[in-house]
Amino acid sequence: MKLLITGGAGFIGSNFIRYLLEKYPTDQVINLDALTYAGNLANLKDIEKNPNYRFVKGDITNKKLVSELIAELDVVVHLAAESHVDRSIMDPEAFLKTNILGTHTLLEAARENGLKRFHHVSTDEVFGSLGPNDPAFNETTPYDPRSPYSASKAASDHLVRAYFHTYGLPVTISNCSNNYGPYMFPEKLMPLFITNLLEGKKVPLYGDGLNVRDWLWVEDHCAAIDLIVRQGKIGETYCIGGNSEKTNKEITYKILELMDKGEEAIEFVKDRPGHDRRYAIDFSKIKNELGWEPRVTFAEGMQRMAEWYRNNEAWWRDIKSGEYQKYYEQQYGK
Ligand code: NAD
Ligand code: TYD
Secondary structure: OEEEEEOOOOHHHHHHHHHHHHHOOOOEEEEEEOOOOOOOHHHHHHHOOOOOEEEEEOOOOOHHHHHHHHHOOOEEEEOOOOOOHHHHHHOOHHHHHHHHHHHHHHHHHHHHOOOOEEEEEEEHHHHOOOOOOOOOEOOOOOOOOOOHHHHHHHHHHHHHHHHHHHHOOOEEEEEEOOEEOOOOOOOOHHHHHHHHHHOOOOEEEEOOOOOEEEOEEHHHHHHHHHHHHHHOOOOOEEEEOOOOEEEHHHHHHHHHHHOOOOHHHEEEEOOOOOOOOEOOEOOHHHHHHHOOOOOOOHHHHHHHHHHHHHHOHHHHHHHHHOHHHHHHHHHHOO
8 A cells, every 4th residue: 555644743643654664564655744843753763764654845735746646646644734722722824724725735636636545634622522421422423613723623524524425535534532642742731741740840730620531542543543544434434532531630640640749740720712621532433343442541551651751851852942843944944
């Protein structure tokens, strides 16, 4: 198989490329990534010389480039996105451009070139916010996005479905819960808190800390995407969850314990505007139809997470200091 992975220099994309190259030694993988602040080739250092891997620096809104690349391939797995909710609240425009227009550019190129398979990676945030006793999201939950990030991802999901119904493009979609694992950018809750504590800083917990997320180990997510790409039914959506609903307070106390710190390190700060209260995923469909379920338990994942950030201090220090971007600017220009 010859695959184009968009956003492969990001958190999930880099884990997914590593997963593919290990599992399928004859597959060829092209990574198209614009290297925004969230893209980091250090995430792929161990595989950059693999003969089945090629990196292309470019933007998914670049029609010519995208069409040339897609003409060479069988499959697109689309992960490139602006992905951080807080940034979308401060400056939504980049989210509309990449997440909506970028997805549209890829879909058009896929249609023109008769692509065999287009898999779109989306989020549970498109379904809105749950109350404490509401049933978990599933594939039939109505869309109700509430942040500029989730609104832009919802728009991209609708476009992907429209290209299936209108043009018969062979698409699949997955909506997953919060991922965690190696190479997670230290602006998101877990890596921010772990690295802050390693630096002797406090951890900023929003509001009352009782918002709930369903945590999914990133390699379990990669296995689910791979299964959908190879065996998922065209035109279908699959919800992927981690079976690990936790409040932010529970996450914070677990991290404090793993980092050997006390609760005086917590700083309660002003809440995020429009902060979604709870996300949870019912993953029965992918379990029943494709035999997938998460393997890594929350306790095991948190151990691995703390260990990885302890052992990869140079990686996250380069990001926090901004050094990582200087290197790529020298190599590829601004
Ligand atoms: P990330 O922010 O770590 O990485 C995004 C990557 O996309 C970066 O490498 C960035 O350089 C690249 N990119 C951004 N704009 C681009 C553009 N215009 N052209 C080309 N490349 C561009 O994101 P992530 O956490 O790895 O998420 C990957 C996908 O999974 C996203 O679509 C996101 O919406 C979805 N998702 C993520 C989570 C999560 O917990 N991280 C949960 C559900 C869904
Ligand atoms: P985040 O990692 O940004 O993911 P998302 O908003 O996509 O779920 O945030 C996870 C949860 O942690 C969310 O409820 C917001 C909260 N949070 C904090 O309390 N403090 C922080 O500094 C951050 C980044 C997030």
